[in-house]
Amino acid sequence: MSKEYELQTDVLGTIVAATPVTKKHADLLATFATRTDYRSLRYVMTRDTYGSSPARIIDAEGREISPDYRTWIEAQLAAHGGSARQVWLTHKDAGYLFTENQRLLHYFVHDRGGQQDNFVQVAVWEEQEFVERELFPRTDREGLRDVADLRHGSSSMGTEERFERCELGVPRYRLQEVIDMHRFAALAEDLYLARHRADGDRRVIETDCNTGEQRSLTIRELTPGYDQMRWSGRRFFDDWADSSAGRSGERACQRWTFATHDYVDQQGDRELSFVPQWAHTRKVAELKSTRNLDVYGLYGKLTQFDERIGMPFAWYFYGLHGNLVKSGQMERVLEAAEAGLIVLPEHDYRVLRRWGDASYAF
Template structure:
């Protein structure tokens, strides 16, 4: 189902799929600039945390048996009454090789300027197909029986497959993952949050005064000062960036962070949409640690050193909202030190930090 923020088109998918993989994605960036509306797209970062997945089934001579391994498995299961062991027995002597695809995910952003959320995030998969092993052991083993899940995942005889030297098939290829209008996405996040927050605020609670025993009924909103001023953590992330030295210095959030989006509907037909930011730096950055021996001034110096490594001001605050390079305890110590006059923070950064302490959030 196409979502409100989806900008994928068949034309865009074709442009991506037909562009060769080159060093630093030069060809793809050129294609974006000359063949799409995303003329100012730039590379942000890469994530390579995915395992290889089954792709095709071929013979030792390279003849294709099935272009879609999982579809072949389902057909085989249907022919053998859903018996995974029978499928293995029927195919053990055929010498079939399983090809797999190793994916990595590249993030690009097309900044449209203005508000910090006014950009398009482009997610592009780079995939390399290869042969690593025979699918079935030549002989059945006594080490357990293959399950249907084992078969579907391409490991019916896990630990006993004939291992081969990895052989790449062809060259890597690009495939369009998603093109997300982050301004529309964030507006939708905030709209759903506001509706849900308003409904939650209307809930009534029965309260008993322990000293008098009298009872009263009050709404959640009445119990929570400033309840109607709350906004989503996603909106706050952009707003904090805009107000702080990060945004005021001219840094654009879409060149520094990527956004792992989520959009799903629960069994009660309630839609949940959100994102988790991920840092976009491509160099190794050491965590701020061993700070318990440091006084506030020493900690502040360590955080400013962290900013220099990242290459922008107030980076430590945003890294403190997500990940393990900066801890939220560091944020608390810095705010306390600023309020005690031990260190000096720019006023805009102090406001952001104080607002975070008054109503903490993170990812």
């Protein structure tokens, strides 16, 4: 499938891989500034939630047996009739070592200014190879695992004797993706609207439970405001631009990163979406149960939350994400604002009111 929004190239991948890992990614940023079109690239955040992944197979002297664990294990299974036990019997005394990569995912942004989605997001893996066990146990006294464990590189396949973890070489970069978010958002919105129009034309049968009378209606006719529904990603960027966040000069791409998804279902329909990921580095606590607080106390907590994040109306966008601020808290603020109990800037009230009329979340 063509991914029209992707900008990574073999040249970019080679440049990134050849750049040494340095403190605060200084060399990588300098490389992008001098050798690519992304001269204003800046670091945004790092995700460290990824486990290790299988890398290579080496022998006890460090000589490489295979540069790719998964390719090697598939070849061995094919050569031994798909039997995990036969693969083990063949190699259990070889003393092969299994290496893994510990991974961090760094996000960078090249902000082109203007519309809030007008930026390029660059994601780069930082990988450190290490070894801490032999590939196979020498005996089967603890039982051997199955083919799925072999393919996954499960640590339970390793020897009972553990080695002290040993790092191999130095950390290195690997380019994950370069995404033009302006193109991504435009394509995602076009796909959403086309699918939404088609879904709206579908006809269903409505039955009156009292009389049994039936009538044929379209989804559009059954759903108030159907034609005003919009792709959630577009709403996120528009809400940012219209609210105190955007009006204060904050750029969404410097406060959030975006985990993108490109999905084709069994009917061949394509859907693009993203999940915003906050980029704050300070420890920020969740606004836990606030039911015992009156609306003034709740709004005070949300104001403190904004101060902690360092930007106005941050609580609204964190509420769309849902982990630190909850939708019920947003609803209480809207009700209080409409009752005249608290005063929001008019532009923030309009954004919150739009959400109240047709809520969305990630």
